[in-house]
Amino acid sequence: MTRDALRLLYLPWDLVIEILSRVPTTSLRRLRLTCKRWNALFKDQEFIEKHLDKAPKQCKVLMLSDSKVDSMNVNLNGIHDNVVDPQTHLRLVVWNPCTGQIRWIPYSDRYKHGSQFALGYENNKSCETYKILRYSLDLDKQVVDHGIYDFESHLWKHLNDVVPKNCSVTSKGVSLKGNIYWIANKNYEEDLLLTFDFSTEKFRRLSIPFPRVDDDCVATALSVVREEQLSVLYSSISDTRPKIEIWMMIHDKIDQTKIVSWSKFLSLELDENNPQKGLSTVTSFFIDGEKKTAVLCDLEYRNKRNTDMVFIVGEDNLFMKIPVGESRLQFLRPVIYNYVPSLVQIQQGKVFEARVIYDRDSGRSKDFGFVTYNSAQEAQNAIRTLDGADLDGRQIRVSEAEARPPRRQF
Secondary structure, three states: OOHHHHHHHOOOHHHHHHHHOOOOHHHHHOOOOOOHHHHHHOOOHHHHHHHHHHOOOOOEEEEEEOOEEEEEEEOOOOEEEEEEOOOOOOOOEEEOOOOOOEEEOOOOOOOOOOOEEEEEEEOOOOOOEEEEEEEEEOOOOEEEEEEEEEOOOOEEEEOOOOOOOOEEEOOOOEEEOOEEEEEEEEOOOEEEEEEEEOOOOEEEEEOOOOOEOEOOEEEEEEEEEOOOEEEEEEEOOOOOOOEEEEEEEOOOOHHHOOOOOEEEEEEEEOOOOOHHHHHHHOOEEEEEOOOOEEEEEEEEEEOOEEEEEEEEEEOOOEEEEEEEEEEOOOOOOOEEEEEOOOOOOOOOOEEEEEEEEEEOOOOOOOOEEEEOOOOHHHHHHHHHHHOOOEEOOEEEEEEEEEOOOOOOOO
16 A cells, blocks of 8 residues: 555545545546555445546547557547457447446347447436447438347347338437437438437437538538537538538537537638548547547548548648558448546346356366346246256356356357
8 A cells, every 4th residue: 555545544534535536537547456445435336426526527539440449548739549459259248448347238139230239328317227229220221120228127128119210320329418319311301410318218300500411511420529519520522612510519408409509610621632631531520629629530541551540620720640550441430439437337237157067078177158148037047947957968057147258158
């Protein structure tokens, strides 16, 4: 234990809590091993809520590219990458990048190739109830099938009769105040915001700065500003007036009205003869409202290779282009996500664990794996049925266990 920590031990515990509740999350994370009492405090729900309210907000960035997750420190003067070891399990996982905590989500029998997922929460109770939306898109990018996973019940359920009609999803989804938002197109004529409300478990449509679709004004991406407002990126694909514009919500009452007011945040004219040309295809970005600056991400073909690029743009034609790394998959564009680090604990579920005790031929232990069930009752039934049974000549023992990555599926 450090000397500074020993000094704090002589302070009243209430004062220690008050001090720690104001420490930035990333700094607090490094203090977890100071002592067992602090480590337990950082997992306490009451302290987590207090810390969310009082600690300064931080903005961190993740880049997803080539099935890798890169942690990026963006200071608007340069970029530094710290590569996080990629998880190669082909399963759905919820991850808190700050604490490193994960939760593996059980399979749904309605999974399809190309299914997409969005995390949100229901915020009409005394505490937030987290859920996952699973949805699939047809060839016209219309939502054709979707369901909800509830963290409390540990169950998937299919949703009926709430799919929006004649709406094609044209952007990546972003999360704001528990709900998910996309740019969508109605009948190829009108752009709008499509949102999924996790409290009502229904879709809604909202207004966008320029609903009319034309070559001079194409909405391509959404981003969240300070966990309060949405911003939308417009790109011009016209040969005569190439440019990008970013518009931001004027207020943060998006959940209370269908009419959303917007103001222009940034406009940048693009010169077809200089390196800015590639900006017209950007599909993810975030902004710094105080510095009037935006960070955008896209794939660029240069020197006969695909390169992940980060663009930093701002007022007075500020423009920086930074190569981040080579991309092996041409059809997958890099995506950047901004998030606010927090100590929020991921509620853990249960899985059914099947462990091989021995092989009859060799008499030795061989491998083990996990089988996931949708409820504790199903797991208990499986335990009673399979405990002590043979599996390809191997005897197995089974029990419930905390959720963890699977090594083998039986």
